[in-house]
Amino acid sequence: MTCRGILLQVMVAAAAMVLAGSQTAQAPAHRPFAARFYLEARPGEVGVLVRLPVSGVNITVGARPVFVENDLVNAEVARIDLGVCLMLQLTPAAARDLYRLSVSSLGRQLVFFLNDAPLGARRIEQAMPDGVILVFVETPDEQLPGLVARLKRTSADIAALAKK
Numbered sequence: 706m707t708c709r710g711i712l713l714q715v716m717v718a719a720a721a722m723v724l725a726g727s728q729t730a731q732a733p734a735h736r737p738f739a740a741r742f743y744l745e746a747r748p749g750e751v752g753v754l755v756r757l758p759v760s761g762v763n764i765t766v767g768a769r770p771v772f773v774e775n776d777l778v779n780a781e782v783a784r785i786d787l788g789v790c791l792m793l794q795l796t797p798a799a800a801r802d803l804y805r806l807s808v809s810s811l812g813r814q815l816v817f818f819l820n821d822a823p824l825g826a827r828r829i830e831q832a833m834p835d836g837v838i839l840v841f842v843e844t845p846d847e848q849l850p851g852l853v854a855r856l857k858r859t860s861a862d863i864a865a866l867a868k869k
Contacts, residue, residue, distance in 0.1 A: 736855065737774075737855070737858070737859040737862060738774065738819050738820060738852075738855050738856055738859045739773075739774055739818075739819070739820050739821065740773070740774045740777055740793075740817070740818070740819055740856055740859070741770035741772065741773050741774065741817075741818045742770060742771055742772040742815045742816065742817055742818070742838070743755075743766035743767055743769075743770050743771065743815070743816045743818065744766060744767050744771045744806065744810060744813060744814075744815060744816075745764055745765065745766055745767075745810075745813040745814040745815075745816065745826075746765045746766060746767050747813070750765075750767070751768075752765040752766050752767055752768065753765065753766055753767075753768055755816060755823040756823065757823055757824070757825065757826065757843050758822070758823070758824065758843050758844075759843035759844075760843060762826070764814060764816055764823075764826060766816050770818070771802075771806060771815070772795065772799055772802075772803070774859055774860070774863060775796075775863055776795050776796055776798075776799035776802075777793055777794070777795060777796075777799075777856065777859075777860050778794050778795065778796050778860055778864075779792075779793070779794040779857065779860065780792065780793050780794070780852075780853045780856035780857055780860070781794075781853060782849045782850060782853055783839055785839065787841070788841065788846075789846045789849060790839050790840060790841045790842070791817075791825075791839070791840050791841075791842055791849065791852070791853065792837060792838075792839055793817075793837070793838045793839075793840065793856075794836060794837050795836040795837070795838070796836075797836070799836065800834075800835065800836025801836075803833050803836055803838070804832060804833060804834045804836075806829075807829050807831070807832050807833040808832050810829050811829055811830070811831070812828070812829065812830075813828070813829055814826045814827060814828050814829065815827045815829060815838065815840070817838075817840045817842065819852070824842040824843055824844060825840045825841050825842035825843055826840070827839065827840045827841075
């Protein structure tokens with residue numbers, strides 16, 4: 706074999722190793738969700754105006770979320786008398802915070818965001834002692850199982866990172 710042939714084989718082998726190495730780095734199996742709840746601002750309070758995507762309802766919310774993706778432990782599609790919605794379950798610590806928040810914020814709304822986009826709102830009509838938030842999201846019902854799967858996967862990933 707000539708020097709040129711050996712050099713060509715070495716280059717092909719090196720290129721194959723580089724390509725094989727880049728294929729072993731796996732892309733995430735899913736895109737995680739940044740799921741957050743913001744509390745509606747009181748009249749006269751400074752806040753950020755957001756618009757729900759389908760209904761066009763404008764709500765002024767506080768600048769900081771009151772619950773974030775780390776506070777979620779479960780998500781499910783729930784069928785209730787009014788229709789299909791998301792059921793979001795909070796950690797025990799966040800559930801206690803939700804109870805205190807709901808007692809002091811009757812009549813205000815919790816606005817649900819996914820990846821910085823407002824998707825739904827839930828008016829606080831009574832104390833919420835069980836750490837569960839039911840929220841109707843402004844997205845087709847057929848998309849809810851996919852949203853739930855991604856929310857569950859994100860929660861599982863966060864829990865796994867917390868254990869490390």
